[in-house]
Amino acid sequence: MKKKPSRKDHERFLCESVDVACPFCGQVESVTIDEGGGEHQTFVEDCSVCCKPRVVHLDSSADVRSPRVWVERDDGQ
Numbered sequence: 060m061k062k063k064p065s066r067k068d069h070e071r072f073l074c075e076s077v078d079v080a081c082p083f084c085g086q087v088e089s090v091t092i093d094e095g096g097g098e099h100q101t102f103v104e105d106c107s108v109c110c111k112p113r114v115v116h117l118d119s120s121a122d123v124r125s126p127r128v129w130v131e132r133d134d135g136q
């Protein structure tokens with residue numbers, strides 16, 4: 060019987076959580092980002108509090124280890 064190698068998956072550096080404030084209700088939440096997805100990423104994630112869609116931007120071109128993350132309202136503004 061083989062044992063699985065013990066890896067600390069929660070310490071993977073490719074996936075990181077960043078705290079951002081919801082542009083609609085102001086609730087601070089952790090957004091999981093995938094640094095393997097490229098230097099510039101944009102994706103929509105619904106707020107778990109007010110359920111409104113937020114556009115999450117990621118820019119890690121300057122510093123991969125501490126990417127810039129910000130959110131915008133997805134209402135055409």
Ligand SMILES: [Zn+2]
Pocket residue numbers: 081082083084085086106107108109110111
């Ligand atoms: Zn919200």
